[in-house]
Amino acid sequence: MTGTLYGLGIGPGDPELLTLKAHRILVAAPVVAYPQPDTGPSFARSIVSEYFREDRFEYPIVVPMRTERFPAKAVYDAAARDLSAHLDEGRDVAVLCEGDPFFYGSFMYLYERLAQRYPCEVVPGVSSVMAGAAALGRPLAARNDVLTIVPGPLSDEEIAARLTISDAVAIIKIGRHFSRIKRLLEEMNLAGCAGYLERVTLAEERVTPLAEVTTDAPYFSMILIYKGAEDWVASWPVKSGERAHVC
Amino acid sequence: MTGTLYGLGIGPGDPELLTLKAHRILVAAPVVAYPQPDTGPSFARSIVSEYFREDRFEYPIVVPMRTERFPAKAVYDAAARDLSAHLDEGRDVAVLCEGDPFFYGSFMYLYERLAQRYPCEVVPGVSSVMAGAAALGRPLAARNDVLTIVPGPLSDEEIAARLTISDAVAIIKIGRHFSRIKRLLEEMNLAGCAGYLERVTLAEERVTPLAEVTTDAPYFSMILIYKGAEDWVASWPVKSGERAHVC
Structure with a gap:
């Protein structure tokens, strides 16, 4: 059994604007991935930090804040490879998405790399x-x-x-x-x-x-x-x- | 102290797509209002029925499903009058809104009648x-x-x-x-x-x-x-x- 990839909409910023569903999946997930700038903390992680368990595996996806496309491509290729190792071993992976995952979100870059190979569920969020x-x-x-x-x-x-x-x-x-x-x-x-x-x-x-x-x-x-x-x-x-x- | 009017976005249908905030306010509210068609049950109420307490006061807003504008105007005038009586006595009123309250929602008809007179908070929801x-x-x-x-x-x-x-x-x-x-x-x-x-x-x-x-x-x-x-x-x-x- 492989794990499931979740794209979790976590809303605009107030931690209370997570849905009950996103909260349930986040609390249970053994692996949590999130976008992080190359300098400074992750906004997505900060939204849900109060819900974090100690024992989870965290995977920051460090995306350089530049306009060129190719560095980001290499980042998502590597992230997809690393996260698929968890999925292959049966661990669910929750990817934190500011707002809604499919509304101008970067989750699509992982989704297009992994959704054909693993069970995948997108949990819509407050935009x-x-x-x-x-x-x-x-x-x-x-x-x-x-x-x-x-x-x-x-x-x-x-x-x-x-x-x-x-x-x-x-x-x-x-x-x-x-x-x-x-x-x-x-x-x-x-x-x-x-x-x-x-x-x-x-x-x-x-x-x-x-x-x-x-x-x-x-x-x-x-x-x-x-x-x-x-x-x-x-x-x-x-x-x-x-x-x-x-x- | 008057009560607060809440416009609660309750999402598209899955009860788990309520936000933590909408859930908290809904469970605490002594008065809950929701749109209801003139025949059949209320979709909004059905979404959150599992979260309903026994002792709350329910106020269905029965809106005739017709195209004319004036019957609905009378309905919202009456609802605003009835709900303001609760607000005047210090009871919070939660209005259930399918999806998001300010995204093509009917909550605006109550909001425009009551928001100048009472504390009002709009809780965005999943569209x-x-x-x-x-x-x-x-x-x-x-x-x-x-x-x-x-x-x-x-x-x-x-x-x-x-x-x-x-x-x-x-x-x-x-x-x-x-x-x-x-x-x-x-x-x-x-x-x-x-x-x-x-x-x-x-x-x-x-x-x-x-x-x-x-x-x-x-x-x-x-x-x-x-x-x-x-x-x-x-x-x-x-x-x-x-x-x-x-x-």
Whole structure:
């Protein structure tokens, strides 16, 4: 009997936003793998660290934070080889995935290498986009709205085309593209209906109208654009009883 | 002290896909409200029924399944009035929301009536779209893909415009629009790269290439379109060790 490969969605950051299922599998898994930058700690591991058992085998997948593709290819080849040794010996392997495993996640690189050879189960998770709408206190999409998810590295022309044709847009993977995207939204008269979110659901969460952001943005940031909602953004944050919108 | 209004995302159907946070709040809440059709049981309540305490107060919000807007308005006005009586007396109210509360959910109708007057917290949940990708066994969006969520009631022209400009598309709220949408996808040569999903993560889940669906679709169904993935859909379902893709 080989082990099972699990892709575990662990949510946007708050450890309580793991699903009961992901929690059950994580606590039982003898081997836990997670992405880790070449400098600094693993965000995925930090989300679930309180659930870690002492006796598990940990396998950090150290992915160099560069734009070239080939170093990452070698990393995933090696990880697939090492993890398949555990699977061959019958040990389940849980791979931690920030947010949801199949929503812009790096789990796909292990999945495409291992899913044909081993039992594999993907446990969906809470996406940071949904958590962002909860933190902003406004539905992301309603009724027959069209919602588009647009990666920030796309060109101005590509982003503008999607903004034009959608009711709501989430721009993700902002990082070093922040200034360019903010300028584009200003040119399109959409900056006034945009919320900026950083490290959503974490203690250091930052949620603010886009217009108030003058610094650079970290990798874990996004912009949610609610077309036609200028009045709402102008009076934002919404004043509820105690302002408990933020999860 | 007034109570807090919680919008609880309870996920796509599998009770284990509740978050730890939604579970904690649900178990503690003295009042639990949920949508219920005018005939038949509440899907939201059925998802979490195993977590229900005996002594809680249940408040079904019976929404007539019709297209007119005004009967629903009266229903939400009455629900807001009744639930505010509990909140005024300091009792927390948990509102069950299938999937995520702010992702095409009906929670917004209570939220817009009550969030200015009471502490309110929205707990994001696992969307059926993410669960659908997990069930199909293929990433919904990767790298710099553009992903668009399109409601089925939109016209052919409106849907076609979004299909043209996206890498991946999730068409939701299919229901009685199924035949028309399937025909549109055939005309656009996209039926071959589309997966059909029904009641995802439930025991009666159905996951199949769109081409094999000849019946009507229920309300809880969706179509995921992976442009350019005809070869993959043709060989679908992916053959993994034991085919354990489905959660």
